[in-house]
Amino acid sequence: MLKVAVVGASGYTGVELLRILVGHPEIEICCVTSRQHEGVPINQVFPSLSGFCELVCEPLDVTAISTRADLVFTALPHKSAMEVVPGFLAAGCKVIDLSADYRLKDQSVYEQWYQAHSSPELFDEAVYGLPELYADKLRAARLIANPGCYPTSVILALAPLLEKQLINLKSLIVDSKSGVSGAGRGVKLGSLFCEANEGFKAYGIANHRHTPEIEQELSGLAHGDIRLSFTPHLLPVNRGILSTCYADLLQDQSTEELIDVFQQRYANEKFVRVMPGGQLPNIAYVRGTNFCDVGIVSDQRTGRVIVISAIDNLVKGAAGQAVQNMNLMFGFNESHGLGIVPIFP
């Protein structure tokens, strides 16, 4: 059994990792950490876990954890992650980092959108953890940078079109909507029930930190420099991201032709479900699961393609994708622990 530590277990990503990992047949959770809840059983922090995981929260001691764990999931905010990741690696652990700290390849871009970085020497080694793009590299990785939630939804929606060079690279517009858990479990005014419920707004227009991550990956797929407009919105639901992506088609294509491109591209991907013509994704259809549902429409009046993708931001957008990456990293069945059926309604 692989020994796994979850560092930062008391956030929404942490509890989601535990929800998935307790059902995984090949691993054992050896340690959970939480600064805020040190000494408290995790099932007291999250009573939902009672009967499944009752470990006591430990402080984040890199040395102590390294002796017990083979793999560490770091579910910490950016900047906090870089303070511990090099230590875990040096001590021989493998690391799947769910923060933004190792996702960007260009230090100057990182430092422009975030802050100074203390271990840029790891940028080359870190593998961007999107299995549908980088499965082979992920199998060999020692450090995986688990993608952001928005980038996951956008890259999977646009990859087939970029790989096949079907769209005008200057025309990309992405309008995304995320549930409130995307803001984490930190207590802040904007995350209060009464501030979000029955409300809807855009935020971070033209300056959201996921923009360079999306552009890095799309540019790689397009073999060209992509700049896009990315507008995130806050949706009054617990979970889910829906991204509506617009691009000008280079030549006329029907909806059926475009769906066919996607179905071929994702034929062997277990966690991408391309919807048939006439159906569109709904975040309710992927709730609690690692699926990315994708719907495609050709708007022939305007010459645009509209691609819509839906994920659960805590699963395919975070913890589920991290487990999928773990499965690749350790040669497990890619679906282990992830065979969860969507809960509807």
Next chain:
Amino acid sequence: MLKVAVVGASGYTGVELLRILVGHPEIEICCVTSRQHEGVPINQVFPSLSGFCELVCEPLDVTAISTRADLVFTALPHKSAMEVVPGFLAAGCKVIDLSADYRLKDQSVYEQWYQAHSSPELFDEAVYGLPELYADKLRAARLIANPGCYPTSVILALAPLLEKQLINLKSLIVDSKSGVSGAGRGVKLGSLFCEANEGFKAYGIANHRHTPEIEQELSGLAHGDIRLSFTPHLLPVNRGILSTCYADLLQDQSTEELIDVFQQRYANEKFVRVMPGGQLPNIAYVRGTNFCDVGIVSDQRTGRVIVISAIDNLVKGAAGQAVQNMNLMFGFNESHGLGIVPIFP
């Protein structure tokens, strides 16, 4: 006191008209109709109205109503409206029609997106009821076609840019999100709580019926032919529409310059609030009111302007705008009955 009839009072638009009209100082509600609830007091249909309006629902008898009413609000589905509007006009009533039946100027466009029309001879006379564009015509109108909810939010968001010729007409993309009351009070699967709650989806991509209405009005403002991509989404809230509008700027403009354009355009409009730099609209800030809040951002990385507008779909998107139109039509203070303060949270 002006005698006013509300035809189709048992839908969400109907009850909203009543909510607003009972507080209006210059009118008297003389009649409410509902086929489904004939003979039932309206406050039994909507207990919220107890103490404010306790009229008994009548059947829709054009002759009987015409003898009592000076003005008729028709809050019926399209097609049902055209069956009674000509009769009310012939009997000497003025009419504010909240359906789509008299909004389009081109009969063939109407019939392509809806169905055959039985009184196209009224198209010329009907005035499109957007007071911020057509106040003078509305003062003289006998028949007002109250705009659709989505079109209201989109036209107010884009009018200043089109009037000033600041954007590329081929680049328009509108990504809109509406609360569930936009689907009306009819009982259908997609409007069930469990189908919409904790869900989010697009619908009617590239073929929503509000598209030609939006294009007609924007084309008029632009003195040119506009085709845009319009994608509506279903938001799990009771009320509110937020439209995120994208366009390529013809030349570089800062956010401040663009906000200035909007503030000048709407300086004398009581129901448009242009937000200062750094603030963005939220449907929660206009709830229950006739306001359209507008926020503008220049995305200088991509050369695009992003305009966001928020309305309450039942108020500025329907009943409130209808009352604003009535105020113009009869020479009342434009704000009468509409001085409602947004309810937050």
Next chain:
Amino acid sequence: MLKVAVVGASGYTGVELLRILVGHPEIEICCVTSRQHEGVPINQVFPSLSGFCELVCEPLDVTAISTRADLVFTALPHKSAMEVVPGFLAAGCKVIDLSADYRLKDQSVYEQWYQAHSSPELFDEAVYGLPELYADKLRAARLIANPGCYPTSVILALAPLLEKQLINLKSLIVDSKSGVSGAGRGVKLGSLFCEANEGFKAYGIANHRHTPEIEQELSGLAHGDIRLSFTPHLLPVNRGILSTCYADLLQDQSTEELIDVFQQRYANEKFVRVMPGGQLPNIAYVRGTNFCDVGIVSDQRTGRVIVISAIDNLVKGAAGQAVQNMNLMFGFNESHGLGIVPIFP
């Protein structure tokens, strides 16, 4: 025009006071305070207020405010209120206090459930601000202790039964459910969207601080000592309290007879709506308004009466009732500023 100050304007009770007061014909808001937002216009804190109230938040300076205000609404937490109320009174202002600090008549009970009190000498003078019970005293009051939200809903539900001595005093059970705004605008884990949404729980069983307030008032009505079981629950909605109250009837009474008792008791009360037989209250029917809707059922199988009351916790449970109290205190029409029609849906 009466000069009114709102102390503690940046909480949900504060913004609700402003929402109501800006529409009041006899007063002028002369000052709003907020420690947290000092120097910021209140409409930047709450963009919903733009166009209605744009005062800049001041620090809480009792001396400075007293020279300008005739009446002060203190919308502060308990304990903070008692630090300023005596000063405002000494300076000649009248005060309506929305905290719990002056509601209880017995200092030892206050100190058992809250903490030490620094101005118990005001307990005798403070009038409990429930107009349906104490209108005459409120007209003459200098200091009004505005009731708690739960107590308002419970006392109005049970007063007619206690006044008419129809129920067994030992049998009272109250099961209440409140929307999340009842917890205030402070940032705390339990008020986060993801913690409350799609959840439901009881809290404070057998020890909620509103228990002694309810018991004090019900005991007064019953001329006897009442102890009851009071169980509050957290409801995933913004606003509203519904209290389901159970009591053993002393003798058999039909639903109709009981409704008649309530209708007579509240015949002259503008803000209590007794529902006819077959209808039951819903928090949705009172949203945004000062109404308390009451429904009564006789359960003849068990010999119990079940009374259900619904209020908007921020209006009849806080700000609206405070304005109703102000109207009595200053001889205004009791409904001024409170003629708001419920917003449904």
Next chain:
Amino acid sequence: MLKVAVVGASGYTGVELLRILVGHPEIEICCVTSRQHEGVPINQVFPSLSGFCELVCEPLDVTAISTRADLVFTALPHKSAMEVVPGFLAAGCKVIDLSADYRLKDQSVYEQWYQAHSSPELFDEAVYGLPELYADKLRAARLIANPGCYPTSVILALAPLLEKQLINLKSLIVDSKSGVSGAGRGVKLGSLFCEANEGFKAYGIANHRHTPEIEQELSGLAHGDIRLSFTPHLLPVNRGILSTCYADLLQDQSTEELIDVFQQRYANEKFVRVMPGGQLPNIAYVRGTNFCDVGIVSDQRTGRVIVISAIDNLVKGAAGQAVQNMNLMFGFNESHGLGIVPIFP
């Protein structure tokens, strides 16, 4: 592999049965029926099931289904169920009926609360499917009457107190709150999003059909005749029932003593989690799972015990319990298919 048919697959109970059954290691779903969606793949009705179950909906043909299925789950409304259950039994199938048709033991009670019954001769044979009470009988059953959702939550909350004779049988009051999925997937006004969202109300006071079912089972446990007050409420969430149960204690007991009674009673029950002192159930902690969480408080001021139970109405209140019953009926591990971890948030 056991061959299983799901009759009435297109309701919320049906889709929930499928969600659970597709993960069950010992069975194979051989047939799904839906009158409304005949000929349509079930994953088109519920896109959430894509990749898990893609059977085509069949009409309800008892003969045809009987030849293929060993076990039939009837997820039909009451009255519809009794039309097919005898036929399935006669053809040699076992049946787990999720309707109310075989839950009551007394035909006259059934006919008083529902309507005439066409196969009362099965009442004696049908086993009430609450495994925590009747595991032995369920192992031998041919026809299982799966309990109602409210009764499940109430009986599990009160059984330990009644078995130990700790409470006054005349004092029972149950205040229950259910999510909207409890009303089914039928299209009706009260289930619309805008009617339920941001609302809360009681319904069916003193006459809800689950009352006799609750009383039958509690009376059996108490060896005496129990009548209680049962008040259901409609909660604006998709899933979950929370029941708050009040009873007078026959003698003083502390919270700790009472929790101990419950922990002993349920020590060997996999799906009942008794919460430790200081913790209370929340429907969010059982979402998607077969757990019943129970919290107990002694209110020593009033001499009452308050027991709170939380279940997912679609799982422990319907489909999950049905699978638990199947596991007993066929000698499978009682937890098979039900090892789902609660999804929070």
